[in-house]
Amino acid sequence: MSTNYSLRLSGALPVPITADESVYSLALRKLRGAIVQNPIRIFCALLFFSAATLAQTAKFTVGTASAGPGEKVNGFIEVPAGTDAGTRIPVTVIRGKKPGPVLALVSGAHGTEYTSIIALEHVIQHLEPGEISGTVVVVPLVNLESFHQKVPHVNPVDRKSMNRFYPGKLDGTQTERAAYLITKEVVEKCDYLIDLHGGDLDESLRPYSYWSKTGDAKMDATTKAMVLAFGLDHIIVVTDRPRDPIASRYLESTASTRGKPAITAEAGYSGTVETDDVNALVAGCANVMRYLKILPGEAKPIDSPVWLTKVDTIPSDVDGIFYPLVKRGTYVEAGTKVGYVTDYFGKTISEKSAPVAGVVLYVCGVPSMKKGELMANIGEVGKPE
Ligand SMILES: [Zn+2]
Structure with a gap:
């Protein structure tokens, strides 16, 4: 025929x-x-x-990690020596065989916010190229010296916070050079970004995430969907993050001012690595991956989170010994005493109350107290516009 x-x-x-x-x-x-x-x-x-x-x-390359389709490759972002010592920031590139977006996951800018670091270690160990579409770039520990020396808040090499000097500069101190290279290697190469934090060694903090509104309706819709997919039940709405890409300060705003939707999430406190907190961060990252179609399955966003539209800080007005009167996560009325400070002989020299009703997002977790440092933060419940 x-x-x-x-x-x-x-x-x-x-x-x-x-x-x-x-x-x-x-x-x-x-x-x-x-x-x-x-x-x-x-x-x-x-x-x-x-x-x-x-x-x-x-190949998709970040620092010395270069991954072809279907590969998971470890490497380092090499920060050269300058006015001070160099460092090398670990990075893992997990590349699916199928095409898809690039998601960057970063933690450990504050190297003693351990929960966030352990959460991304879990992602590195368990997320396989075979299950994803696109690429996941994991930077689990930005601030190695903080981690090794157990120094909270700053990079002990130059005493700078590693989440305040973006987009960084190559001729600056170690923190600034690291920020510059993370901007070039991670932010500019990704499509979406999640920055993980938590309560530091001295911070008793309840889990929450940030939704930063930029004024760009499309970007804000995407970041809102990301933060709802992340699933933490308390979300701080921020409207005052920098809008200038050359003065972005924070990693999240470095991404958003470059057109990359980004969110920040925090869990863990006071040097602990609690299973529930680690799981919350890992599950949050996985659910955002579902929302972005990097992982198969349906993203299940949180239904009705508590939106916090303002955060009130309660600084100490004296040096001394701090005694908390509330716990992280407690809902307080205006006037509820949150803590007091004594002199070194036990005499109360200052007592502070919540200025408004709200939730204790964070209360100082150690007795060390210096004038100007925070006793607590209160989140005011509101509705996002
Ligand atoms: Zn942090």
């Missing part, structure tokens, strides 16, 4: 063939016919196909 098949490339005329041709000669003949009929369109299609194939097979 003689059968005629035809190859229908758009705009090409059918090329009649006979059934006894081999598959290859069949394909070649079809292609030849199509090229003769419409060379420019075919050329463009081939070009597009080659570019797409190249993009899919080319």
Whole structure:
């Protein structure tokens, strides 16, 4: 029986063939016919196909970690020595075989916010290239010296917070050089970013995330969906983060001012690594991956979180010994005493109350108290506009 098949490339005329041709000669003949009929369109299609194939097979590189499709590769972002010592920030690139967005997960800017670091260690160990579409870049420990020396808040090398000097500069101190390289290697190469934090060694903090509104409706809709997918039940709405990409200060605003939707989430406190807190951060990252279609399955956003539209800080006005009167997560009325400070002989020299009703997001977790440092933070419940 003689059968005629035809190859229908758009705009090409059918090329009649006979059934006894081999598959290859069949394909070649079809292609030849199509090229003769419409060379420019075919050329463009081939070009597009080659570019797409190249993009899919080319290595994705962050620092010394270079991963092809289906690979999980570890490496370092090498921060060269400058006015002070160099450092190397660990990074893992997990690359799916299927195409998809690039999500960056970062923690340990404050190297003793252990829960966030352990959560990303878990992601590095358990997220496999075979299960994702796209790429996940994990930077679990930005501030190595803080971690090793057990120094909270700052990088002990230059005494700077590693989440306040973005986008950084190459001729600055270690923190600034690290910020510059994270901006180049991580922020500029990703499509979305999550920055993880938590209560530091001296901070008794309840879990919450930040939704930073930028005024860009599309960006804000995406970050709202991300923060709801992350799933922490208390969300602080921030409207005053920097909008200038060259003065972005925070990692999250470094991403958002460069057009990359980003959120920040915090869990863990006072040097502890509680299973529930670690799980909350890991599950949050995984659910954002579902929202971004990096992981299969349906993202289940949290239904009705508590939105916190203002955060009131309660600083101490004296040096001394701090005694808390509330716990993290406690809901207080305006006037509820949150803590007091004594001199070194036990005499109360200062007592502070909540200025408004709200939830204790954080209360100082140690007796050390210096004038100007925070006794507690109170989050005011509100509705996001
Ligand atoms: Zn932090």
